[in-house]
Amino acid sequence: MLSACSTALRAGARRTVRRLPKARALPVAAIRPLRCFSSSAIRNSDLTTRGMIVQTLSSVGSKREVQQYLSLFTSVSSQRFAVIKVGGAILTDYLDELCSSLAFLYTVGLYPVIVHGAGPQLNNLLEQAGIEPQFEEGIRITDAKTLQVARKLFLQENLKLVNKLEEKGVHAQPLTMGMFTAEYLNKDKWGYVGKITGVNKESIESAISNGYLPVLTSMAMTEDGQVLNVNADVAAAELARALEPLKVVYLSEKGGLFDASGQKISAINLDEEYDHLMSQEWVRYGTRLKIKEIKELLDTLPRTTSVAIIHPQDLQKELFTDSGAGTLIRRGSKLLSSRDILDFKDVEKLKDVLLRDREGPDARVTVDKYVEFLKENPFVAYYDGPMNALAIVLPPNKTRSHATLATLTITKSGWLTNVADNVFTALKKEHPKLVWTVKEDDENLAWFFDKADGSIARNGDVMFWYGIENGDEIIQLMADFTRHGRAMLGDSNLESRLHRAANNASQNVSRTGAQPAAAQARGYCTIARRPLMTPAKTLPQTVRGYATSTNPNPPYGKKNASKTQPARVALIGARGYTGQALISLLNSHPNMDLCSVSSRELAGQKLKGYDKREITYENLSPEDVRDMEKRGEIDCWVMALPNGVCKPYVDAIYEARNSSSNHSLIVDLSADYRFDSSWTYGLPELVPRSNIANATQIANPGCYATAAQLGIAPLLEHLGGQPTIFGVSGYSGAGTKPSPKNDVELLTNNLMPYSLTDHIHEREISNQLGHSVAFIPHVAVWFQGIHHTISIPLNKTMTSRDIRQIYQDRYAGEKLVKVVGEAPLVKAISGKHGVEIGGFAVHSSGKRVVVCATIDNLLKGAATQCLQNMNLALGFAEYEGIPVMK
Template identity: 80%
Template sequence: MLSASAVALRAGARRTVRRVPLRSRAPALSAVPGAVRRHRPFSTSAARTADLSTRAMIVQTLSSVGSKREVQQYLSLFTSVSSQRFAVIKVGGAILTDYLDELCSSLAFLYTVGLYPVIVHGAGPQLNTLLEQAGVEPQFEEGIRVTDAKTLRVARDLFLRENMKLVDKLEEKGVHAQPLTTGMFRAEYLNRDKWGYVGKITGVNKQSIETAINNGYLPILTSMAETDDGQILNVNADVAAAELARALQPLKVVYLSEKGGLFDAAGQKISAINLDEEYEHLMSQPWVKYGTRLKIKESKELLDTLPRSSSVAIIHPEQLQKELFTDSGAGTLIRRGSKLLSATSLSEFKDLDALKAVLVRDRDGPNAMAAVDKYLEFLGQNDFKAYYDDAMNALAIVLPASNGRQATLATLTITKSGWLTNIADNIFTALRKDHPQLVWTVKEDDENLGWFFDKASGSVTNNGSVMFWYGIDNTDEVFQLMKDFAEHGRAMLGDSNLESRLHRAATSGANPAAQQVRAYSTLARRPVLAAPRFGGQASSGRTFVTQTNPNPPIGKKNASKSQPARIALIGARGYTGQELIRLLDSHPNMDLRHVSSRELAGQKLAGYDKREVIYENLSPEDVRDMERRGDIDCWVMALPNGVCKPFVEAVYEGRKGSNHKSVIVDLSADYRFDSTWTYGLPELVPREHITQATQIANPGCYATAAQLGIAPLVPHLGGMPHVFGVSGYSGAGTKPSPKNDVALLTDNIIPYSLTGHIHEREVSTQLGAQIAFVPHVAVWFRGIHHTISIPLAKTMTSRDIRQIYQDRYAGEKLVKVVGEAPLVKNISGKHGVEIGGFEVDKSGRRVVVCATIDNLLKGAATQCLQNMNLALGYAEYEGIPVM
């Protein structure tokens, strides 16, 4: 009984967003305690009486980072509380120096839609610089700045200047901001003997904040406190933000960070942390140390004192809107979460009437309660496991696997509050732990359909419903699911005919799980927006075959077949052909039937154990006839450049007069510039294009690494990237030449094709940006290293750039973003690409990025298999050991 669609936004009509009331006459600014006097006229229009048309325009603008539904949901949530309880935002000194404009633009958006965050800022880096200029060496004890009288004077003047700089910048953007620089925090000495003029906050002046907001001003606070007798004390800005949050009890506590979040041991951004479920585990991990450990610990200590609806977000200022107004977010979200309960019998529920109320809340009609009674009767007689939070904001009921059928998610009902507080994600995390395979269905018009796509590893649509599944890798099982779904549809799967389904199940004794078709799930915090794709085509908005879920839905070509795909390899003598043979040998759904090599004809194929295969010398005529008979599902052309055309044309000829249409994957460069062929680089070309393709040009090895190394920065290019590439001699093939002569290469490196190399044209064409490429060959056997110098259109930091790459390749199983420059010896024999380095020169306008790839695997055979999997309808990484 899947009712997630009604759940998300059906729990009552969408509330009209409350506009913050403004007084017709504002009190004088001097009446605000602690305010630095700023003489400016008070204008009602400038003070936030934005009319509905302005609001609609802003909502539309915000919708560029998420769906309109998401924006409206979060606006309703944020404006459902008093203004001062929306958010506390801590701004570090580095943000004021490097990202002031981005910060103020983000705050201007919030201000325009009637949201008034309370801002508290620090100025640590600026203070260090000023102290050094004054001949004072900064001192720290236990991470706390030792503050003597001279340091305090410098800090006080600096904080006032930085505060006014932020206020003035906001004013330029039409935002009325109120500087609150004194009297906001009461404090006592933390330890005068040890730290000097450092304070421990004992109280917060909420009245000044409320007065500023009620008069249409954003409150801008400094992290300076005062004792009862008026002595100014220095306070850490993070500490000040936490105490401010404890006083105001906001929905959000936001820490703006250059890094844009917390990162795990692999350097990947942590999307969300549910403290109740994950804290102990996280704190036991060896990689959780230093700043990461401290921030998680401090967040827990803070959130333990706030309402359960509050959360902490660590985010880059440029992505503040995305963090606040989309399901996917952008930084790291830390929340207490909700402790999930479970039950395997009705007697374990505290209140059956409450359970009935939950089950009936998404059903309409006079027979709704009768249907629920039948459902409970069925549950009382059959095995199930229920997952729910104490407030019943979310409830999932799973019917276990039985009789060869996978576990079925029979019920999922989630209130609006459950969605917005991410209980839904907690539920799916629990489902993943307990059920390695799961199936469910959702209506095709469900407003949360993108969320379900991000939870699944496969899906299929039929007659207005979508069946999802995860954990089901066996092709026969998938085909059976699809067959059941096509025959029975949603009537056998979900809410639309619950009464008849339960009646049949109850009277026949059959388990509905045996009649239902299943659906799917993955572990993402919130749905993820697709990243831009290159190669002359762009993809935006949500798409199934994107970063958090790269495996595409089952394709159409083999949907009706139970046998493995039949593969023919033309040109198997080279290194790439041998690597592909090894991969096909372990692939569960591909069968290598024919291998053509003129030199090896008549010999037994080594390295393939599924069947005995004898090398053949297939002619174009043989290929034509085999295609006409429908003998082959996929042709792989592993021939040198300029040789495969007769074989490709033979396939074309064989298709005439035949209903059969095989897939062709060409490993040469012959068709990489042919617009009628699909360029097969799944990480950059929309995967749905590959799943629908019948002729795929496999990218070059140099070109794959170069494109992946440059693509995330294409929007930021300030000039032509230069690629210095060095390959092992296996890239020169098996035919003897100076480029694979080990004696010549020993103690040597050979440059070649200094200008106009075909990969230079390939990369430039696919990225839509001109690049320069100089290839070299060295004495090692396999592996490529690229050192790429990239001019930037604006000043950026190494952290900025690394974050861009991490975001771009999040979830891509064959792309690993590392910190240091990657090494060839570490990529040899592996199936992906490593990208690192990210060193920016002193100007901040040029970065050097390094990329490594095994030229025989991801540079050729592995990528070929990715494309074959996608085009033939299998999971993208089937048969590929991921990184």
Template identity: 70%
Template sequence: MLANKMLAIRPAVRRAIVTQSRRAISAPQALARCPARLTATTTYTSSSQFRSYSRPADPQFSTRSTVVQLLSNIGSKREVQQYLSHFTSVSSQQFAVIKVGGAIITEHLQTLSSALAFLNHVGLYPVVVHGAGPQLNKMLEDAGVEPHFEDGIRVTDGKTLALARKLFLEENLKLVEELENMGVRARPITTGVFSADYLDKEKYNLVGKINSVDKKPIEAAIEAGCLPILTSMAETPEGQVLNVNADVAAGELARALQPLKIVYLAEKGGLFNGDTGEKISVINLDEEYDHLMTQWWVRHGTRLKIKEMKELLSDLPRTSSVAIIHPADLQKELFTDSGAGTMIRRGNKVHIKSSLSEFEDLAALKEVLIRDREGLDAKATVDRYVEGLKDRPFKAYFDEPMDALAVVLPQQDSTFAHLATFTITKAGWLTNVADNVFTSIKKDFPKLVWTVKADDENLTWFFDKADGSLSRDGDVLFWYGLEDGDEVKQLVLEFTKNGRQMFGDYNLEARLHRAAQAALNIGKGGQQKRSYSTYRTNALQSYRMGNQGASGRRSYSTTNPNPPLGEKNISNTRPSKVALIGARGYTGQALINLINAHPNMDLRHVSSRELAGKKLEGYDKREIIYENLSPDDVRRMASNGDIDCWVMALPNGVCKPFVDAVDQGAQKGGLIVDLSADYRFDSSWTYGLPELVNRSTIARATRIANPGCYATAAQIGIAPLVPYLAGQPTVFGVSGYSGAGTKPSPKNDVKILTNNIVPYSLTDHIHEREISSQLGTSVAFIPHVAVWFQGIHHTISLPLKEEMSSRDIRNLYQDRYAGEKLVKIVGEPPLVKDIAGRHGVEIGGFAVHSSGKRVVICATIDNLLKGAATQCLQNMNLALGYSEYEGIPLE
């Protein structure tokens, strides 16, 4: 019934598409200026004049007509019609599930309501589920309830749940009332949809794991003409209300409803490429997922979100997609090709063939080629075209169902190639397979030319893919990659003289070209084509690609056919050859253990003067004998390219001859990570603390100074409060005796340390200088050594320039390190015995003096792991092109 209802309004929606307004305004702004129910409708007459009538027969149709007209200002009328047809092709509840974060309701309520109203006024019924995390944090603080999280999940006791339920009902009503004020009927659905069991009652208390979704309340709301507005609360079979994460609820709702779109509204408006800083427009999971997950910047929250989206979309039809978008840009994301946020879809992996023999079914290929061709001679023409491909090199690009097919012909006496065939179905346009195919072409052919008829309805898409174009006699010539002025000039002259037949002069068989053009009629596909948002007139246009704002095209997450000079490949799958200079110490042994477990690290040489000639124990990949490598040996190995990464695990002050040897042997090629303090103050080296230093800088570095153990924990413990400091912080640090090295001394003599604690270097320790220089503020550091073997404890006293509560400070730290896999924020002061043998840093305590102007924070770290070897491996992974945490056990 719901599907029939939607189908019934589609002709009205199509009739409502009118000539685009001359004055372009944004959709949310336009709706805010419109009354809830308009009293005039607009029709288009044969004299091309707009007439207003005072009493429309159908006010809802009037509103819908006006809204569709306004939507046409953010795209083209054809785009709007195309997508409306697509979205109304399924039952109402299958259009979209929209997850709304609590911050959106607080900060962008009117914008959100306007966006939802627009969708409703064109006959669409998104199913909305919202959270209220930020509001709940504030409410708990006001009620004196200390929030507690385990593994990022809010532990929910009875008092917290009571407050959360009250808040969710208030926020739900707030959104419903705002929609009603805009003339949109909305129904609050706060119970009865999500059934759940306890996620882990002992650990999380009243937190639920959804086990079923009842669609009936949603269907009833839509049948009554209301937008369903859901809270993310669930109930057990016994009626106990449970707290559920709103993202999880939205995912389970999508699995039950199987919608075309799943939309996550977020203030940032999308995901961002860590290298370029640009918003990612499209992620094609089938094509890009494995490569994407190797990127150094795909980590923590971003990595988890992409993984969850992949799992979600695998349970949905291939036509479904996920959009991460700001509510102000929702209409542009849904109704235009260029989009505005980040769209994540499964996509169809592009296959590439270079000979007809590689096609299992030539008849199927011909059927694809013939689908755009009209006329009785279509089959014969396609047969001639395919026969011609036997005699020349080509590359064919297509997805699995062949919704898109492109054929590129390299030119024998030219640097560019010719796109001879490009055919795509309606389904291919709607899933953006065209972009995916074109991206694959660009990887293989840095220079390409093609022609399209000037009246092609998809002309703008081709403009977006080109660096330049020229129109002549109803045809448009496009090209990209032709940067040489003479080359462009020659191309333009040939096209001006010969039009589309110019390719015959570039050693392209004229017969084959004419047959191809006649058979395929490039760019014409009737209803099988997708229209685009802007139409450019006949002109010679030359512009650079890559700016979404200028071109209106979507950018892709990992594809960069022209990377900046010197940019590293950050998708390495080749094993890296490693040499460890100075392996006798505890840190060297810890690093050897990590490399042994790393799938892409190949330890080739281990140098230790004391152990030379002995077999390296604990390394399983190959037999290695300790060597006593000299700088000359290192220089020779560097000259031969024997090593990809040199790790210097030497005492302070003795590293330079080996670094110089690598520089001389490889002309500064090859990666060096120095674990000593020798280069931590050298501006030509990169300081390798990934949690506080831009990871893209580390990923591009060839000389990395690994931070000190004390210094790592102190910096992570102080950094979030640097803007709030009123004076010098004091760090009281105590390390286990492994930090004093293997050379016997009072600082690692267990007899001296038993029942004792030994202070040393009470002022001007090198770590004091390191911490201060990296944080940009003076820090006092007082190191001690105690009887345990490994692990460091810091007690840090920080004076504040304004009064702050313990909760304020803890929230600062949680926000600053959200998603960092090797930093954990805890409530109580962390213990050394809990950090020993683990790979991260724990921060806790957060005790504020009664004045509110001083806080004491505690930090713990394993000095051999995150304080040295683990951090070294993080830096190696980033700089060598592996995932940052590859080979690091994560808890």
């Protein structure tokens, strides 16, 4: 009914944060496997028990996260923690990574049940024996000779895995025969292939109770003792049906499922997304079969069970962090909606839902009054069947200018099954504009930033909104909130009462208070409590997404400020790639008109790619520019010229300013004025937007420099030395003038370093960050897009999760900066208008992190950033005419 598919599958989508209840730390006595380690095993292990735990805590997430997931995983019987399917390729190529991950699980008291295959190895052995593998409908045909080879191989592979685990101090028990009973799938068609009819749970439980990890092969046996071959995925599924674990894990070399754009799918909620997914053209072959099989499996298991497809080296991150690392697949929950209290079959149950996170003598009275309020006023409620999640939205009225999220209450189970994110998907689908408030110290603040387009903080409260793009509307909304706070959202008496009740609540349940102002949002959350990030040097007036609105006070009384006519733009140097990219952006901008383009090489030719008017290239001299400036013909001059060329044109504009009242805007895309303090450096995500809004001359940052600064800036206070930036650009960065750096034939099968020290961008980055960096640029054979791999020394021990959180907090609300989990790819950013930052790989010492950043050098690295600066300085909405990051 309400699909979350667009959220889960959008390009570069990251795992929406999974939240768990707060959990107390496990006592040392609860770490059961300590009794299982022999002294010799401990001596032979690379890591002591304590060292392994500390290392993992510092490399995959915070101590709090790991404790919370441990609490969840140890809340069920040991054999119900997880079933892990290990493919043959994993045993060949990633055995050490697999065993290290399993050793950690064992050390902290978790006993996954492991079942493995050996398909690739079997193919190799059969080929060596002169037997050609045969398949029918994707199932291996197993004759007597194939079965003989397979049986011997499976025993060898099982022993190899068990021995490797023992080397790492893990007691493992091989369970190679008698674990699965089966009958022939179809003897005439497939030969000795089995259909599993039963699982020997007793042997598995016995192994675990004695402190051993059970390691099973995917071989089954008939009632009369005939061995049969079984697909390992099928064996894992049947094992999961018998044990009903919390997790079913399929280890994969690819590390997950991927969408049509090649981006890893972070999460799939089958109840909401399955039908839509299966209708997509790209969901076919192995991907289609895998999703179908997983749905069939999860339909037979408890709703709390989920499936993860993950690379073995990321197993700990997938299991013990909120962000995960692979593809997480859950059944999820479909949402219902109601617009009348009578739609709720049990009003008392509704009251219990509203009451469950409240305490105090007046809690029941408060909820009763709230329900009476809902009986008499319009609302829309969204909830799942068990009422693990409930959201209530109040529509606009004479006291509320916008639809308001009044209530959001989520239980532990609701967070675990991702209902919270489904709710917000439903809200965005049915409410194009929405406003809500939370406390600025709320643990869920980063989650709300992720859901919002903008926000403003005042007196400990944060008002969020999405879908409101009209500048005047946003300004009024912010002004009302600044003057009236939460009361502006309506019914302040009811609000204050419910607010008092909510403050008395001590149960760990997420909610916004049940009141029209949506004042609270506390609860199940694995995000550390953090203050609202509104550094004065970056976000003036403590407003997140500040420049999503039209500048209320355009500088210098510019003619376009009244919006009675578009801003008139002249482009000097329109021949290059950047000039062409800017022309395309201006062509779709509703409030800018390209009036003049200048290019010596193209003078006299018709401009292509601009539809608003017919334009002929000119060859403007500095004197022509001076005269046009005197006559007030241009509102904004864009200099898209090579380094060292634009000064005569800028001097001509200066000369005209001395004899005219016209103060047009100049944006220079070259490096000529990036070190001139009289010019404003135009990087809105790091430079105060108010500075840019009041500027008349802006130095547009370099492409390499933009991505590098955004990739380093959040960690400035944590730097422990000089960051090193290894940058690789497509050859469009070398411009249109022929040179070795844009010679495709020379670049093919090649990587070309240049200016290995003292590149101008090295100086630019160092100057703007106030900290020296080392920059090593390279050029490659692709056309556009830059990738930075940045090694950053740290002045203290930090975890990957903490660093990623710093970046998410720092860039919350920034529409052109996207923080992702994996290292971003050039092909994913090419043609996009922002920057992607990810990786966050921390060295084992905890004192160095590697961050990756990608940017399209022609767009956010040049033309898009230019338009961003023009919008701010000319009084338009910052992102007007710019397709924002999804």
